Amino acid sequence: MIGRPTAAVLVTGSEILLGRTQDRNSGFLARSLDAVGIRLERVVAVDDRAEQLRAAIEELIASGVDLIVTSGGLGPTHDDRTVAMIAEATGRVLTLDEGALAEITSIVAGYAAQRGVPLDTLIPGARKQAMIPQGAHVLSPSGTAPGVIVPGDPTIVILPGPPTELAEVWGRALIHPALQPLLGAPLERRTLRIWNTPESTVARAFDELGGDDHGTETSICASRLEVEVVVRYPEEARAAGGRLADGLLARFGSAVYAQDDDTVEERVVADLASLGWTIACAESCTAGLVAARIGNVPGASTVLRGGIVAYANDVKSALVGVPAELIEEHGAVSAEVAISLATQICVVLGSDVGIGVTGIAGPGGGSASKPTGLVHVAVVGPDGLEQRLERRFPGDRDAVRTNSATAALHHVRLLLADAALR
């Protein structure tokens, strides 16, 4: 093994190849492998047919990786064939593992009792799931399917497909003795999360700073209004990694909102808490998205008073207290109404900070002077603190609303940064 150990992930499932469900297991495994110092070289997804599965397994074994992790195909029926295929490909006989059978049987007995199903109808499935390649190690199930570690070169870890089961059984694999020789320290890293800067601008700065020429491995990843830069490096390239990250920080300083994996809403909740302030939202086009994102942060209840989804214009007036004349004069989608929403929601909900969002999410409702995608955001705080944004977002209804919510949260962050400086 030269350099870091390498891995491949094999995902099975027809619903993924049909685009009916989004595979999240490979992303989870990618992050987890990176965290234990293993380089993920390849992800392959195939459907459940035997010949597809066989070809993919054989190719991955031949590819020279040190570790293969598979997801899915461990169910009780005959078309769940991952274990059998891997046994075949590694020249191992399948044998009934009595320990696994006892464990699965006790789990399905619970199901059977709960749902009034005769236990003996479930025993054939349990026996099928307890067939393990000879010499392999069993990982206790989280659902009914045990995981399996097949030792060898490569080591193969076989995991169930449901994401919560996969995560739990993978956790057991990571502490199993058979996996320890592959595990090491992750690369060191510096993370910069940058707001409202084109990815191409960040990429150019990265190139001008010398790029990855001195042993770093950098990923630059744009997600709508945010760009995440992760500079990763082995110990011997620490100086280069530091220079690169510091160089980017110097260029984009005011736009860098996190140097870790924090989201903007986590930053907002933390910053509000440290100021001892509360917040409330008055939302039109985002219809609760901003409040929902703040509400998703554990501990939000100490800072989030609540909000009003003021979708209909008369709700903006009657409930939030935006003067009807203001709406009539400037239109519901206007800077004036956004500011009134933000100011009034502080009064109505008794919060320190207020957010107002109004816009035209589309697809209909736009006009020449107020096109689809036009959004006004206002954030107000104590002592005249204020942030405003007028912007036209491209994309469909979902993109406009999501970007509006992200922009609103960033303007809260900017206001709280101003407050902290006072």
Place this chain on the structure above:
Amino acid sequence: MIGRPTAAVLVTGSEILLGRTQDRNSGFLARSLDAVGIRLERVVAVDDRAEQLRAAIEELIASGVDLIVTSGGLGPTHDDRTVAMIAEATGRVLTLDEGALAEITSIVAGYAAQRGVPLDTLIPGARKQAMIPQGAHVLSPSGTAPGVIVPGDPTIVILPGPPTELAEVWGRALIHPALQPLLGAPLERRTLRIWNTPESTVARAFDELGGDDHGTETSICASRLEVEVVVRYPEEARAAGGRLADGLLARFGSAVYAQDDDTVEERVVADLASLGWTIACAESCTAGLVAARIGNVPGASTVLRGGIVAYANDVKSALVGVPAELIEEHGAVSAEVAISLATQICVVLGSDVGIGVTGIAGPGGGSASKPTGLVHVAVVGPDGLEQRLERRFPGDRDAVRTNSATAALHHVRLLLADAALR
């Protein structure tokens, strides 16, 4: 070519192999390929290193598929090497395409003028992006990168990585003459979306009805509280497909909420509109998620009055009008408070239907009698129509909140179904 044409998708990008970004292009391409009658056999993701990319391309060409579609690696810099690698693998020389160069140059000239960058710094990148394998067809860029169709066996379609660019350039590929021989009619299909039924129960019913033994291809896909069954079949298996879908419909009739790709919120908005009713939401633990999901449906403004995010208890009382004594007596997370939220929000916002959601999303805040994950949902409508749910959801904060919102929307749907029967 026997049976349907087959395809493979190759996704490139280090950020995907690190798990820092979720690949959405393969799912988009999967659905699109399925819609033109092409069977997607495999998805492969590799990082941007030359040797990884080369190996993956060569293996996919050797795999015998009729079509390869690639995503990413078309940028202006030297480490964007997809086109060069595919030229090499297919034995074609890269040549400068003057038409593509003119098109790219005019696009980057626009960028240069807008951002005050000297145009000549961008010309080397434009020339690199205009290098096309000899004999291949150029697809006009959506960003700056043109797509390419390399004819042959397999046909290879090279697309840019940013999802909006990929979708646009793929649309051009689909109407290009070079792709027409591969395109056909999609399989016929029947879709059943089923609420609140374990996937294993659906799978057992599917097996009992004979499964895919008569020429159908069925995917069963669970996403939290919903299971989607898609029965797909060629024309000659139409009778078998109909029997299977009808059999499942007979078993799960009342739980089937859509026989197309509609989401529950789309159903709710359509049902409200056909009744001429409006809706409003009073949300505690979901903090706006329910309103936001209704608000994401185009045309929601005709039925959604708005809502109140009543996170703090005094907001529940002061704004929504839940009696403080009720909260004191039963606790904020109780059936009584959920019903009061739903009833009062109709009064306060003047809506026909009201939703109340209150629960303990966690991770903290639970107790022995009211554990984390406990949620009460109430939906009230005219003429005493009412739906209630008390349920303990497993999983983390995000799972509890998302499931609560989904459950609330389904209970609205059930109430509207009752109303339509009257």
